[in-house]
Amino acid sequence: MIADDDALSRKVLEDSLLDWGYDVLVTRNGEEAWEALSQPNHPNLIILDWMMPGYDGVDICRMLRRRQGSRYTYVILLTSRDSRKDLVMGLESGVDDYITKPFDPEELKYRLRIGERIVALEERILRMARTDYLTGLLNRRAFMERLEGERNRSIRDGKNLSIVMADIDFFKRVNDLYGHQNGDLVLQEFAKCLREACRQYDFVGRYGGEEFIIGLPGTGLEESKLLAERIRKIIEAHQIKTPDHNTFIQVTSSFGAASIASQSQASYDDLIKSADRALYQAKKDGRNRVAWEATLT
Numbered sequence: 001m002i003a004d005d006d007a008l009s010r011k012v013l014e015d016s017l018l019d020w021g022y023d024v025l026v027t028r029n030g031e032e033a034w035e036a037l038s039q040p041n042h043p044n045l046i047i048l049d050w051m052m053p054g055y056d057g058v059d060i061c062r063m064l065r066r067r068q069g070s071r072y073t074y075v076i077l078l079t080s081r082d083s084r085k086d087l088v089m090g091l092e093s094g095v096d097d098y099i100t101k102p103f104d105p106e107e108l109k110y111r112l113r114i115g116e117r118i119v120a121l122e123e124r125i126l127r128m129a130r131t132d133y134l135t136g137l138l139n140r141r142a143f144m145e146r147l148e149g150e151r152n153r154s155i156r157d158g159k160n161l162s163i164v165m166a167d168i169d170f171f172k173r174v175n176d177l178y179g180h181q182n183g184d185l186v187l188q189e190f191a192k193c194l195r196e197a198c199r200q201y202d203f204v205g206r207y208g209g210e211e212f213i214i215g216l217p218g219t220g221l222e223e224s225k226l227l228a229e230r231i232r233k234i235i236e237a238h239q240i241k242t243p244d245h246n247t248f249i250q251v252t253s254s255f256g257a258a259s260i261a262s263q264s265q266a267s268y269d270d271l272i273k274s275a276d277r278a279l280y281q282a283k284k285d286g287r288n289r290v291a292w293e294a295t296l297t
């Protein structure tokens with residue numbers, strides 16, 4: 001993204017960037033730039049002109065750094081000031097790099113490459129921090145963050161939110177009988193079944209050892225029960241072939257479904273507790289089944 005109040009400078013920048021293969025979003029002042037940066041999937045590599053009416057480049061950078069929980073945005077400050085004091089002020093605001101006007105296109109090109117590398121690295125680290133290494137699903141923390149966000153959205157949109165907790169029955173026996181490596185294989189296959197059974201906008205996490213959890217936005221209890229039952233049947237029928245022994249492992253699983261109405265005062269944490277109790281009930285009633293609690297209203 002470019003933010004520059006000077007039409008000629010904007011045009012030169014845009015042409016250069018398009019030439020180098022970037023998709024470019026052009027903004028003409030600080031307000032437009034901030035508006036663009038407030039969108040959920042805003043560009044994360046930006047060139048900010050320092051001197052602009054309204055918010056200037058340094059203001060924007062400060063606001064960006066103060067904001068929490070959004071993706072990392074690499075900022076190159078474009079400035080015609082070149083005294084040492086100004087430079088320190090620019091860097092202090094949190095810019096990653098700066099370039100002085102009039103800029104040398106080749107230099108800008110390579111500085112942008114550095115920015116790209118940093119942004120890609122940042123995203124990779126974030127992805128790793130959110131992912132369960134064994135199954136590739138969301139880890140517990142990432143799942144909870146997502147669930148919290150979906151709960152807020154369900155309140156806003158006036159829609160139900162449901163979750164299904166799933167637990168592999170007698171998983172310890174799998175490890176004891178077939179070894180830990182095959183135990184891991186069972187977890188991976190189980191995760192794959194969950195992912196395949198879900199819709200695109202559902203989200204699946206590994207909650208703990210052999211416990212998994214599915215988030216179902218915009219979904220009521222009845223639909224969640226049906227989904228859980230469908231997965232239960234898939235798992236029950238699924239034969240997992242071990243790579244070394246040529247044997248097949250079969251497992252069953254228990255499910256707890258819970259749902260929360262949009263207008264309910266209950267929190268996403270209450271929803272987790274409700275699903276947890278339902279899962280406990282499914283285990284108590286003999287496993288390989290789906291249990292549920294009434295929708296939280």
Ligand SMILES: [Mg+2]
Pocket residue numbers: 004005006049050051052
């Ligand atoms: Mg300017």
